[in-house]
Amino acid sequence: MEIIDFIKVIEEEFEDLTPGTLSPDSVFRDMDGWSSMHALIFVALIDTTYDVLLTGEELKSCLTINDLFDITNLKMSSGGINA
């Protein structure tokens, strides 16, 4: 998986996001109108797309889109699906 594909998946999910807005360094909690609901949407999106179910602690440890990408990739490669 490439990060460009990961960002594309996120941008497609959030209709308010203009394509090209996000970069690997984007702090996802700085997205317009961020709320706890967005955290749920991120977790559901990553699980339904990559079969990786992040924990609350894992999500808290992420700051940027790249952090999310890395932990998703790590869990995919380690077979940590639904950990």
Added chain:
Amino acid sequence: MGASLKHISYFLPSLAIDNALLAQAYPAKTAQDLFDMSGVHKRHIASEGVLGSDLALDAVTSLVLDNPNFSLNEIDFLIFSTLVLDYNSPTTASVLHRKLGLNPNCGAMDLPQGCTGFLYSLSLASAMISAGNAKNVLILLGEIPTKAIHSDDIALRSIFGDAGAAIVVSENQTSKIGKFVFGTFGEGFDFLKVEVGGGRNPINSEWIKKYDDQELNLPYGRIEMNGFEVLRFALKEIPALLDRTLLMNNISISEIDFFVFHQASAMMLKSLQRKCDIPNEKFISYFEDSGNTVSCSIPIALKKGADDDRFKKGDKMVLIAFGIGFSCIGTVIEW
């Protein structure tokens, strides 16, 4: 001898709060914000003093009016599911039995099970009929979650609604209700609960003082939900439950015409649909106009789907519910 769903009716309180009205209580939110948060256009609110059993009785009235050939005298077992019983004892089912004037030879029991209440009741009704212990089981559901939501809990207020439902399950030459699979994950207790109001933590003066600013001081306790963990539970366990349900009933996913899941929230439904790879035309969602009505949500979805002529006789449906406990349950029915 088997069992089949014979009649379904539901009742929604006349007071409906749309997002524009709800937003008046939250100046920082717009009606659109509330819809984006919940996927609900409006939720129905029971009047003060109305309990789930009252809404269930209203649903029975609808059932009788909708089915003039049906007689309550046929009922030989009553199951009532709710999160707020009328009394500690006797059972609310006994109270309903009296109010409905049911046959004295009719059994009656409560099954307080939360969002899985309908399917738990259906599993019991089906088993009783298959065993020859009953011929016509009346399942009554009544839920008033809005009475246990703190005004600060905007997400809960936007999602939940009150409702009642009445379902008749009857003896049938061939079984139209399949086998059930169950799941209980007690570690989920802390993530979705109404902790105060029962025997272990009764409402006391401290509680009344603490919630002095709330309607009736939250007399039925307060719903506390960790939405993140509820979502994780559903994403992790429900696809597996679906697989077990199909396996138990010896049917493949491609043979299923419709999937009717507990109408928990728009985001939850969308995520589970994706995770289970269910096409739109087979996935039943009637969430927008009544919200999450706890145990009533699947019967409401079935009735609305039927009223919209989406189902035809012989259609195979997977029914799946999940919720407080955590608990989950699945089955296959033939329409």
